[in-house]
Amino acid sequence: MxxxxxxxxxxxxxxxxxxxxxxxxxxxxxxxxxxxxxxxxxxxxxxxxxxxxxxxxxxxxxxxxxxxxxxxxxxxxxxxxxxxxxxxxxxxxxxxxxxxxxxxxxxxxxxxxxxxxxxxxxxxxxxxxxxxxxxxxxxxxxxxxxxxxxxxxxxxxxxxxxxxxxxxxxxxxxxxxxxxxxxxxxxxGDIFSLGFGPFRWVCTSGSPDDLHVTDQLAVRIMEDILAEGVPPVVEAQYLDNLRWIREAGQHHLVVGSQARILYSDRVGRTRLALAFNSSVRDGTLQAPVVISRDHHDVSGADSPYRETSNITDGSAFTADMAVQNCIGDSFRGATWVALHNGGGVGWGEVVNGGFGLVLDGTEAAAQKAALMLSWDVSNGVARRCWSGNKKALLATKIAMKEVALLRVTLPHEVEDEEVLKNLLPH
Known part of the structure; x- marks a missing residue:
């Protein structure tokens, strides 16, 4: 257990x-x-x-x-x-x-x-x-x-x-x-398609005080995002995760490193990373923060029996997304990346990728975080969008409005499903 x-x-x-x-x-x-x-x-x-x-x-x-x-x-x-x-x-x-x-x-x-x-x-x-x-x-x-x-x-x-x-x-x-x-x-699957997944951070100071500071920063950032206005389906996720981070400290979840996990999307992850980096720079946090995520995420795993089991366009058994994500993260400034096999499902059944990024308070760390996190989330959302998920289509359209350099080819919806049924063998 x-x-x-x-x-x-x-x-x-x-x-x-x-x-x-x-x-x-x-x-x-x-x-x-x-x-x-x-x-x-x-x-x-x-x-x-x-x-x-x-x-x-x-x-x-x-x-x-x-x-x-x-x-x-x-x-x-x-x-x-x-x-x-x-x-x-x-x-x-x-x-x-x-x-x-x-x-x-x-x-x-x-x-x-x-x-x-x-x-x-x-x-x-x-x-x-x-x-x-x-x-x-x-x-x-x-x-x-x-x-x-x-x-x-x-x-x-x-x-x-x-x-x-x-x-x-x-x-x-x-x-x-x-x-x-x-x-x-x-x-x-729908939560991943909106870009939400398990974002992680570790306070390298080892101080519970630093973890408390990051929790409070996360609360403030999510309250700000909600106040700015988001689509109802996204708002529901933020409200759930806001409740989680407000209560996380009282549940005594830490058993080793002073670390936290929080489901968040592209916007939330980026703002969290930038806020942590600024707090390291101004001394609010005592030492750098390392950000990461679970491979059980929007883009981190090609796993037909788990993470990508709701991708139904025929690509569920391909393993390109995790590889592209891992290598793309390395190009965009990750401190380290990892590509591995078998995570949670078994050898030969899944390819997983992950990263770590040290936020040391420098401007370079801030630039890397903004660039890398946008890619890390948007890559998986795009794939889910191409497979026909309407929530991923919504998230992709929002991302393209907010990220000037992001261009994603949008799928065309089939107007008449009977056309497909007649074309494909039974």
């Missing part, structure tokens, strides 16, 4: 239940304050869920056991009592590497599974596949009863399909669609 799931559930006001086979991992997250309760018994887990629902109290519960056992128990409760205890469900097992410890089969205890993995890898593989089939069967029953399930893009549905589980979509020739949508297809 990651601490992110239970922490996010509580921040959102939910009851979060996360299964983990490693007690060490659970205890670490609890010690960090990212997990409230640890339970080893499913009866106690069910009682805690019901109590939290009754009192309407946000809480995170870590179940020390296999997630398949948890799913199957939730099915049992539904069949026995008629009560659906789970409204939202997903999977974050490391199915990009399921046969080398990324997924532990329900048939074996944790230590025994490690021994079988080492001594009998073929048997381990068969057990994992059977476990995936059982897990999907339980998820399907809960989904049929009203639970909303989505794929995280961790290759869970891909590996489940390979194992023979019932996750397919009849008539799908692309291999990209499953019984359940990926959260990119369902939610994040």
């Amino acid at each position: 990651s601490g992110a799931q239970p922490k996010a559930a509580v921040i959102a006001g939910c009851i979060g239940v996360v299964a983990e086979v490693s007690l060490e991992a659970l205890e670490k997250r609890q010690a960090q304050g990212w997990l409230h309760k640890i339970e080893r018994d499913l009866d106690r887990v069910i009682r805690r869920i019901r109590e939290a629902k009754r009192t309407k109290k946000a809480v995170s519960i870590g179940y020390h056991g296999n997630v398949v056992s948890l799913w199957e128990r939730l099915v049992e409760e539904k069949e026995k009592t008629g009560e659906l205890l789970v409204d939202l469900g997903s999977d974050q097992t490391s199915c990009h590497n399921p046969y080398n410890g990324g997924y532990y089969p329900v048939q074996l205890e944790y230590v025994e599974a490690q021994e079988v993995l080492a001594m009998e890898p073929d048997r381990f593989r068969s057990l994992v596949q059977a476990s995936l089939v059982r897990q999907v069967a339980a998820i399907n029953k809960l989904a049929e009863s009203g639970m909303f399930f989505w794929d995280y893009g961790n290759a869970f549905l891909l590996e489940a399909r390979r194992a023979g589980a019932d996750v397919g979509v009849q008539g799908d020739a692309t291999g990209l669609n499953f019984r359940y949508p990926s959260y990119v297809q369902d939610i994040m």
